[in-house]
Amino acid sequence: MALTAASKISLGTRAPEFALPDASGRIVALHDFDGQDALIVVFWCNHCPFVKHIKAKFAEFATEFQAQNVAIVAINANDVVNYPQDRPEIMLEDAAEFGFTFDYLIDADQQTARAYDAACTPDIFLFDRDRKLVYHGQFDASRPNNNIPVDGRDLRSATEGLLAGRQPVANQVACIGCNIKWLDKAPAQ
Numbered sequence: 118m119a120l121t122a123a124s125k126i127s128l129g130t131r132a133p134e135f136a137l138p139d140a141s142g143r144i145v146a147l148h149d150f151d152g153q154d155a156l157i158v159v160f161w162c163n164h165c166p167f168v169k170h171i172k173a174k175f176a177e178f179a180t181e182f183q184a185q186n187v188a189i190v191a192i193n194a195n196d197v198v199n200y201p202q203d204r205p206e207i208m209l210e211d212a213a214e215f216g217f218t219f220d221y222l223i224d225a226d227q228q229t230a231r232a233y234d235a236a237c238t239p240d241i242f243l244f245d246r247d248r249k250l251v252y253h254g255q256f257d258a259s260r261p262n263n264n265i266p267v268d269g270r271d272l273r274s275a276t277e278g279l280l281a282g283r284q285p286v287a288n289q290v291a292c293i294g295c296n297i298k299w300l301d302k303a304p305a306q
Contacts, residue, residue, distance in 0.1 A: 121237040121296035123253065128285055132156065132248040133232035137192065137222040140205035140212075145220045147248070150188035155279050156244045157182075157189045157272070160235040160297065163211045164202040166261045167294035168238050174267040175239075175256060176215045182276055189219035194230035195238075195298040203298075230297055237294040243275050251279050254289035 136146040150156050159175075161168040179189045195203040205223055212221050224230050233242065243252035252275035259265040271290060278286065 120293060123240045123292040124234045124236045125291070126234055126242075126250060126253045128250050128253075130250040132158065132242070132244045132250070133229065135192075135222075135224075135229040135232070137224055137229060139220055139222050140208040145190065145222055150190075153188040154186040154246050155182075155188070155276060156248060157187060157276070158233065158242045158244070159189070159191050160194055160230055160233070160240040161191050161238040162193045162195045162200070162203045162295075162298075163207050164200065165238040165295040170259065170261045171239065171256050171267050171269075172211075172215050174269055176217055178256075178269045178273065179217070179219045183218055185280060187276060187280070191217070191219060191221045192224050192229060192235075193221065194224035194227045194235065196227075196300045197225075200298045227297070227300055235297060237292055237296055239294055240292050240297075241272060243272065243279065245279055251275065251285040252289060253291070255292045258290070260293075 132147060134147050136144055138144055183189060193203055193208060197204045208221055239256065241254065241256060242250060245251050254271055256272050257268050257270045259267040275286060
């Protein structure tokens, strides 16, 4: 595990297009979320300890905000050859175990992760109705072993603010987590 911080992305950046399969082969594209008030795109995977730490609370958060016209999609961009615990069949198991109500997609060639300049898992992006970036930051301050409860406070505040028509917060704390396992990198020893 290489601790990695999210890249700095300018607010107002447009969401890059994507059309990716889920683990069952169904294609989901950015335009499928047209008409929704917000879109959360999170890059994550099955095995990252930082994702595992927030997974259950993120699933609850997703269910709550999807009912408020917020679209949510998770994208697994990891190299599944060198990191087989991120294979599609395990993605399906993970989604069932945690009751994901959002799409969990596969970015096998990693072009979507590169287009978003994603760096770590989790790496969270919140876009407005026009698909302009309003938040690129942490779920909350909780990390494995820091004894801070997982509550989604930062993403919740940003999402509630967006839905209420408030301007994005200027001071956003970057996500940190495991680095994305890039295809052109050798596996960590």
